[in-house]
Amino acid sequence: PDICLNKAKMKIFMFLLFLIALGTSNSQKIVENEYIISFHHYLTSLQQFNLLSILLGTSGWEYVNRDNPGSYLPSDFALIKVDTVSTKLLLKKLKHQEYIKRVSPQRQYTILQENDMYQVPNLNGRFHAPFPSEPNTTSHRRKLNDFTDFTAVLNAKYLWDMGYTGKGVKVAIFDTGLGNYHPNFKHVVERTDWTDEQLEDDTNGHGTFVTGVISSRKMCPGLVPDASIYSFRVFNSNQVSLTTWFLDAFNYAIHKGIDVLNLSIGGPDYKDLPFIEKIEEMSANNVIIVSAIGNSGPIYGTLNNPADQSSVIGVGAIDFSNRIPTFSSRGMTTWEFPSGMGRFKIDIMAFGHNVRSTNIKGGCRTLSGTSVASPVVSGSVALLSSSLPKSMRKKILNPGSMKQILIEGSDIIPGYNIFEQGSGALNILRSYEILQEYTPKISFFPSQLDLTTSYLWPWSSQPLYYTGVPTIINVTILNGMGITGEIVDTPIWIPGTNGNYLEISFDYPEIIWPWSGYLGLHLRVSKEASNMKISCEGIVRVNITSPPGPGEIHFRSTSADLPIKVNIIPIPPKAKRLLWDQYHNLHYPSGYFPRDALWINNEPFDWNGDHLYTNFKDTYNFLRSEGYFVEILGNPYTCFNASNYGALIIPDPEDEFFPAEIEKLHDDIENGLSIIVLADWYNLDMMDEVKFYDENTKQWWIPPTGGCNIPAVNDILEEYGILFGDLVYDGTISMGSNKAHFASGAGIASFPKDGILVPFELLEQVKEVVTGKKETHKVAILGLYQTVLQNNTKGGRITVFGDSSCIDSANHASQSPCFWLLKDMIKYATQSIISDGLEAYSPLSTKFLSKRLQPPRRKEGNLLKKYSKVIGKTAQCPNIDFISDDNIELIEIHWKDTDHRNAGSGYFVESLLELRKNTKPAKSFMGLIQNYWVPLLLIFIALGILTYINLPGISPSKNDMFV
Secondary structure, eight states: OOOOOOHHHHHHHHHHHHHHHSOOOOOSOOOOSEEEEEEEEEEOHHHHHHHHHHHHOSSSEEEOOOOSTTTTSOEEEEEEEEOGGGHHHHHHHHTTOTTEEEEEEOOEEEEOOGGGTTSOOOOOSOEEOOOOOOOOOSSSSOOGGGSOOHHHHTTTHHHHTTTOSOTTOEEEEEESOOOTTOTTOSOEEEEEEOSSSOOOSOSSSHHHHHHHHHHOOSSSOOSOTTSEEEEEEOSOTTSEEEHHHHHHHHHHHHHTTOSEEEEOOOBSOTTOHHHHHHHHHHHHTTOEEEEEOOSOTTSSSOOOBTTTSTTSEEEEEEOTTSOOOTTSOOOOOOTTTTTSOOBOOOOEEEEOSSEEEEOTTSSEEEEOSHHHHHHHHHHHHHHHHTTSOHHHHHHHOSHHHHHHHHHHHOBOOTTOOHHHHTTOBOOHHHHHHHHHTOOOOEEEESSOEETTSGGGTTGGGSOBOTTSOOEEEEEEEEESSOSOBEEEEEEEEEEOTTGGGEEEEEEOOSSBOSSEEEEEEEEEEOGGGTTOOEEEEEEEEEEEEEOOOTTOOSOEEEEEEEEEEEEEOOOOOGGGEEEEEOTTOOOTTSSOOBOSSTTOOSOOBOOSOSOTTTTTHHHHHHHHHTTOEEEEEOSOGGGSOGGGOSEEEEESOOSOOOHHHHHHHHHHHHTTOEEEEEOOOOOHHHHHHTOEEETTTTEEEOOSSOSSOHHHHHHHHGGGTOEEEEEEEEEEEEETTEEEEEEEEEEEEEEOTTOEEEEEEEEEHHHHHHHSOOOEEEEEEEEEEEEEOTTSOEEEEEEEESOOGGGOTTTSTTSOOOHHHHHHHHHHHHHOOOOGGGTTSOOOSSOEEOSSOOOOOOOTTOGGGGTOSSTTOOOOOOOOOOBOOOOSSOOOOOOOOGGGTHHHHHHHHHHHHHHHTTOOOOOSHHHHHHHSHHHHHHHHHHHHHHTTSOOTTOOOOHHHHHO
């Protein structure tokens, strides 16, 4: 559930399933030749039509009138339909026009039903997986008291008893609609339909359920029964939607002054700019947006958009035992790859497993998913908002301040790191207390960087050392002072204990907008600490200004401190240091990059980033457990010192290599650097099988490369007589008691004399797909080679393997990983040790040339250029200015316990609950006397006694005694 992909994904999904199911079903209408014209300003429909008529003329296109509740309002986009023969000419006319912001194809959205997974509709547009389904139970009907009331666990009653029930807060639900006169809802202000059906009712049930979590009043209560509910039906009865339906509905939500907007949708396409920019615009208009983070867990790097945007509150799921279900997506964001580091997301966790809410047919039902957790937070935001007087809400509440309040009030969940749980579990009562004392401010998420605690995995798992690649951390800046902010002057580093041994560089935007920004940190160890084993700490101080708030005339200015603590160790042995090539990775949605393992039928895109901290997380943890220190290279090969490393790992590269990189790498190998290449499939016939025709743009979408760019990899290896071939193989490999799945990988076509080759019997997939016939080959997929220089001295070692899927968490989830083999490859590369399983294979007496495999050629047309960081570019190394501080007067830092963050403040919650248990709110003076007569009596007795004690300055009198 909750997965949506861009217009390409549906087609790609269809063709990749064709490889498995050998058939698809084209059951839905394709949106042909429709384009969204984004303007820089809001215009009426007549102004849009007149402007486009001037720019395009009067023939070859038509203006599409959008019949919906907001059609009378000015809009910042238009929808046009063009003739097929006129498409290229008309789109060319719109380029570089000062009034036009962007031209984007109209996108169609759909939600796949679970029973349709092998019969995929023929659709363009973003793709949504099925809505959550009711879990199976041991009995056909469970009693209501068998279920947990999430509002009770959240202690919402204590706020209800104080009179806070969401009254006056406008909450919008973008979903499948809501039925009229449903008995569970009291304050439905407006139901609007934005689809092609003119029907406000919910024909699916998901919209009713989500609305119930927020605002139901009956047997399965929601959080804010008195909130003003606005139902936006953006999916029709076929669970299909269009981009323009969302954009129009977003504009209408701004016009209506919506306070909180729930989006139980999402997908990996963070480059869907019209959608993303409209989300930011809504946030800039003070709409607090809450969105589901996705159900693609437990793989890391599976965050969905728009929940992964900084201005949105992204919500993950927990169960009622504070455990994180496997389905809840994990961080980090992948926008910043390959050169940078992803941002910290999720924001908050809420109940999303076996949650009970309103059934469309009456009564209650139970669902699970982050699309369920999202309305739990939306309802909580509305509940907290209603605790402020109306006159104060606009002054204090905004997307930045509300996120601060939720994050600061949350409870860290023991045993989970920040990419799994974000700031922790929602705690309404603590957030309420923070809100009552809140003043506009700047804060960071996370609020401190204690890299010695498990909460901040992966940084906690590997200490820093001199000569290491700078450690990158991307911290989120939350601005509760204003929609925009500016960092004044360069942030400063104030050292604490041993902090003078840490050097820091900063990266940040010129403007923080909307309500948030980032602070990129590069950390490295000074030369003086090259042989030290110490812990060092300090504070980064940032000064930020924002425009005046409501009723103010002066700019708001403040400073915020970010404590940092790291462990430093002496430089590890060279044989234990590995360098991971991140730079040559390309992934969706920057382009159409297909999945590495073709047999995976539920996820056709390579969209997790191929990063050690995302889908290669298990690989990273394995390498660390074996005592290796792994550093990430986000720059060309010309930018690292090869003498520091035992081996360079080149995993599944999709990009090309600069000639200067290849030349330097050959020199490095000659000087002793070893390399480990983990390849993947590349076959032109297979790439043709997964291409698709885009009816909107009238163009073929063709993958610019296969699972791996084998021709580019061969450019490096050819110098040594090593080449990968063009066929695709799949099957089980084993050595002794160890087994693994070789999933859609490449075979070795050429290998030098004296090298070691390891063959296996595997299925040839290309022939199976093209002809339907299964054929197995004995093919070499693993090779070990010791390079020898012209003077017969030894250089570095080369280890090649035709697949990366068996160390990829996204691919080997249902298969056996091959970490045992990776360990053998690293031992050979770094120490020339041949494992027991490989000793049975003798060195080649002559050069090996396969009779079946040929080195693949590059696809014609240079399709990769559009996405490449290499083609048409120059290899450049970053120029980073590091600062340090040798100040002898070191500051003292008081650290929070991130493993048990609520231990200190938890007493407040316990005392608050005890105080309010079995009591009614004091809404009058007599109510105050009735509910609190015991403590009041004690106070009066104490005051009376004081009047009779001869203390200095106190003289008893009748008046004193009366008081």
